[in-house]
Amino acid sequence: MKPRKGRRGGARQSAPLSQETIVTAALHILDHEGPQRLSMRRLAKELSITPMALYHHVRDRHELLLLLVASRSRDRARPALPDDPRERLLAAAELLHDTLAEYPFLSEILASPDLLAMSALWIMEALLDAAVECGLTLEEAAQAHHAIWHFTVGVLLIRTTSRRHHAGLTRPTQREQVFATLSPDAFPRLTSLAGRWSSLTARNTHREALEDIVEGLLGEHPTHPGEHA
Known part of the structure; x- marks a missing residue:
């Protein structure tokens, strides 16, 4: 699926949409705006896609949060x-x-x-x-x-x-x-x-x-x- 061009105020999506690019965008929102601003609608705007397109890759906010935990834990030193x-x-x-x-x-x-x-x-x-x-x-x-x-x-x-x-x-x-x-x-x-x-x-x-x-x-x-x- 090819993402649409970035909307004004949103992040321009240059790579194919995947869970990895979704997690990267979500981490950006989390780090710069806080967890209260991280919603599926806000994430879709950041990626310059429709919420419906986002749901094809991440079922809901709960799954998104679990993906964020997994991403941050993956490279954690033991x-x-x-x-x-x-x-x-x-x-x-x-x-x-x-x-x-x-x-x-x-x-x-x-x-x-x-x-x-x-x-x-x-x-x-x-x-x-x-x-x-x-x-x-x-x-x-x-x-x-x-x-x-x-x-x-x-x-x-x-x-x-x-x-x-x-x-x-x-x-x-x-x-x-x-x-x-x-x-x-x-x-x-x-x-x-x-x-x-x-x-x-x-x-x-x-x-x-x-x-x-x-x-x-x-x-x-x-x-x-x-x-x-």
């Missing part, structure tokens, strides 16, 4: 992980969190079953390998990965949603308003923490929580450090 299997498991789990946290549109696709497969298969392999070396069976390692993935997704969803909500807020939150009305007799623990709740829950405790989760998942399983290739 850092060396610790030799100790328990530390390697923790490092891989942290890397999963840090990798996903880089994407400003993440809250839209975190629950997608396609996300991990497209962006971090090698991290998934590292998690499974480390868990097996820590003494888990492969099936138990899969469950450990599942638990770590759900915890990480939950942390990121809450954080990104909270930041977006608080960005335009000019009044106390509903929680703060409710806490201010609580009776110390009925809610002694909550009222004692009310003034510090926001600062306490705003702390990034992902690593500490991961250590607790991994400790619970591994229990007293003996490690097998010699198995790592």
Whole structure:
């Protein structure tokens, strides 16, 4: 399909339309205008094509975002992980969190079953390998990965949603308003923490929580450090 000549204000499309050229244009919008401006209509304008032509190559915005994750992850350097299997498991789990946290549109696709497969298969392999070396069976390692993935997704969803909500807020939150009305007799623990709740829950405790989760998942399983290739 030959693209039409560029419209005024849009990017001139000189190469044949493909997912690669679509991703390049989408990244340009994302980097220069922000995720809130990245729509299928805006992308079609950037490529100087009709939205209908764009849908022949990308099904919807959801698929477009997954393609962007895959594109940015493809050339990402793979850092060396610790030799100790328990530390390697923790490092891989942290890397999963840090990798996903880089994407400003993440809250839209975190629950997608396609996300991990497209962006971090090698991290998934590292998690499974480390868990097996820590003494888990492969099936138990899969469950450990599942638990770590759900915890990480939950942390990121809450954080990104909270930041977006608080960005335009000019009044106390509903929680703060409710806490201010609580009776110390009925809610002694909550009222004692009310003034510090926001600062306490705003702390990034992902690593500490991961250590607790991994400790619970591994229990007293003996490690097998010699198995790592």
